[in-house]
Amino acid sequence: xxxxxxxxxxxxxxxxxNVTLSCEQNLNHDAMYWYRQDPGQGLRLIYYSxxxxxxxxxxxxxxxxxxxxxxxxxxxxxxxxxxxPTAFYLCASSSARWDRQNTGELFFGEGSRLTVL
Amino acid sequence: GENVEQHxxxxxxxxxxxAVIKCTYSDSASNYFPWYKQELGKRPQLIIDIxxxxxxxxxxxxxxxxxxxxxxxxxxxxxxxxxDSAVYFCAASLLWGAGTKLIIKP
Numbered sequence: 001x002x003x004x005x006x007x008x009x010x011x012x013x014x015x016x017x018n019v020t021l022s023c024e025q026n027l028n029h030d031a032m033y034w035y036r037q038d039p040g041q042g043l044r045l046i047y048y049s050x051x052x053x054x055x056x057x058x059x060x061x062x063x064x065x066x067x068x069x070x071x072x073x074x075x076x077x078x079x080x081x082x083x084x085p086t087a088f089y090l091c092a093s094s095s096a097r098w099d100r101q102n103t104g105e106l107f108f109g110e111g112s113r114l115t116v117l
Numbered sequence: 118g119e120n121v122e123q124h125x126x127x128x129x130x131x132x133x134x135x136a137v138i139k140c141t142y143s144d145s146a147s148n149y150f151p152w153y154k155q156e157l158g159k160r161p162q163l164i165i166d167i168x169x170x171x172x173x174x175x176x177x178x179x180x181x182x183x184x185x186x187x188x189x190x191x192x193x194x195x196x197x198x199x200x201d202s203a204v205y206f207c208a209a210s211l212l213w214g215a216g217t218k219l220i221i222k223p
Contacts, residue, residue, distance in 0.1 A: 033211070042123070042206055042213035043161070058211070059118070090160065102148040103210045108160035 003027065006091050006109035013078070013085070013116050021076045021112045023091035030096060032074035033106065036060060037088040046089075049074055050098070078114060086116045119144040123207050123214030131222050136197055138217045141189040142209035150183055150190045153206045155216075161206060165192070197221050 004025045013019045025032065031050045035043035045058030049068040063082025068074055074093075078085045092106040123140045130136045142150075148169040153161035167174045167181045167190065174181050178197075183190040194201055202221045207214040 035213075040126075040215070042121075042208075042215045044213070045211050048211065098149075098210075101144065101146040101210050104149065105151065105163045105166065106153075106161075108162070110160055 004091060004093055004107060004109035006089075006112050008112060009110065011112060011114045013114060015116055016080045018077055018079050019114065021078070021089055021091075021114070023074045023076065023109060024072055025074075025093045025107075025109075026072060027093055027095070027107060028071070029093035029107070030071070031094045031098065032068070033092040033094075034058075034064070034066065034074070034076045035090045035092065037090060037111075043090060046076065048100075056100075085114055088113050119209075119212055121207060121209050121212050121214040123217055125217060126215065127218045127220070129220040129222060130197055132199060133196055136192075136194045136201070136219055138192045138205055138207070138219075139189060140191070140207035140209075140214050141187075142212070143188065144209060144212065145188065147209040147212075149210050150181070151208050152179075152181060152192045153208070155204045155206065157203075164205075194219075199223065 007022045033048040034046040037043050044060050046064050047066040049055035065077045089112045091109045094104045121142045151166035154164045155161040165179050165181050167183050178195045180193040204216045204218050206216045
């Protein structure tokens with residue numbers, strides 16, 4: 001069953017702690033993305049990667065870090081430097097290595113909801 | 118910075134009527150304009166998309182129009198049904214609008 005798997009689904013963090021959200025895909029897609037969704041708002045791009053060992057900052061990268069060591073995996077670390085990390089995080093992938101203005105359909109995971117206590 | 122504006126934020130229509138959602142974008146280099154539907158607690162899913170070399174695209178009850186000169190595009194849903202109730206997002210490539218909550222009244 002092909003798709004994108006995000007874990008954990010729910011995560012609670014104390015202030016000052018780093019947390020890592022997992023994203024794995026078995027769609028053989030080249031490009032992967034991380035978005036943040038806040039209530040009543042659209043998705044905002046955190047980071048994206050078009051190929052293994054390469055990634056670019058999105059619009060709200062401060063306080064986040066990523067790695068792309070394998071094609072299938074694109075984990076996101078929310079660091080203690082992120083001022084307001086409570087949000088719903090969505091990972092996505094797409095089949096082609098588009099440039100930022102000319103992209104394609106995104107396939108999303110089910111999301112991870114992070115709450116900072 | 119670049120942005121995408123989406124209107125209205127909430128749209129309530131009678132079942133069977135049409136719904137129109139509009140978006141404007143600022144990055145003239147954008148070439149891909151998708152529309153996603155997100156039901157409560159679920160992931161966004163693509164419902165229709167259009168590229169800048171096309172002015173209109175239709176898929177059954179759903180259509181999208183693009184005016185690249187004016188930098189705006191619209192989603193049209195005809196003969197709305199209760200299952201159309203959801204939040205709809207437009208995007209200009211990787212930049213998303215804030216969403217429209219569509220409510221279908223029985």
